[in-house]
Amino acid sequence: MPPRYTIFGKILDEMLHDIPNARAAIFADEEGETVDMARRRLTGDSAFFDHQLTAAHWGVVYKACLRCLRDTSLGLLDRITLRFSQQQTIIARVSAHYYLILVLGLDADLQQALRLLDRGRERLAEEM
Numbered sequence: 001m002p003p004r005y006t007i008f009g010k011i012l013d014e015m016l017h018d019i020p021n022a023r024a025a026i027f028a029d030e031e032g033e034t035v036d037m038a039r040r041r042l043t044g045d046s047a048f049f050d051h052q053l054t055a056a057h058w059g060v061v062y063k064a065c066l067r068c069l070r071d072t073s074l075g076l077l078d079r080i081t082l083r084f085s086q087q088q089t090i091i092a093r094v095s096a097h098y099y100l101i102l103v104l105g106l107d108a109d110l111q112q113a114l115r116l117l118d119r120g121r122e123r124l125a126e127e128m
Contacts, residue, residue, distance in 0.1 A: 007127045012038035015120040021108035023087065024054070026101040027094070027124060032059030035098070058101050062091045079117075081110070090114070094121045095128065 012025040016038045024039040034055045062080065069077050079092035088104040090113065100121050104113055 006036050008036040008124060009038060011120055011123045011127070012036060015102070015116055016040055019102075019104070019108060019113050019116050021105035022102065022113065023105060024101070024103040025120070026055045026103075028055035028059055028099055028101065030059070030063070030097045030099075032056035054103070055101060058089065058091050059099065062093075062099055081114075088113075090117060092117055092121055094124050098124070098128070100124065 008027050012027060015025045016022045022040065024037065026037040027035045029035055032055055037055075062077075065080060066077055077093065079090055082089045082091075083106075086106070088106060088108060088110060090100075090102040090104070092100045092102070094100050100117065102113060102117050104110070
């Protein structure tokens with residue numbers, strides 16, 4: 001793991017280390033700006049995606065879902081879990097103004113990732 005300069009980066013690095021086949025963890029604000037991130041480069045991954053752009057794009061999706069669900073009786077949107085042909089992505093609320101994105105390989109254990117994501121976002125919230 002590369003050295004981190006913020007406690008947020010340290011928490012994200014630890015999440016990646018503890019979740020086999022995790023590719024990236026991105027902590028972002030409500031505007032889609034990356035606060036900090038950790039990533040794992042994969043063998044043969046020469047065009048590793050731009051994490052700041054990823055955070056901004058998923059922030060738009062998350063905010064759109066919040067708006068759509070605001071007036072339902074379902075309660076506050078806690079997280080969105082998506083599975084694609086090449087990866088899994090989890091977008092999770094940390095606070096009213098921050099969210100966490102976890103990018104996983106297809107072979108990652110989703111239940112383990114969700115448990116560790118919940119622990120990570122609790123730690124992020126404590127440090128804010």
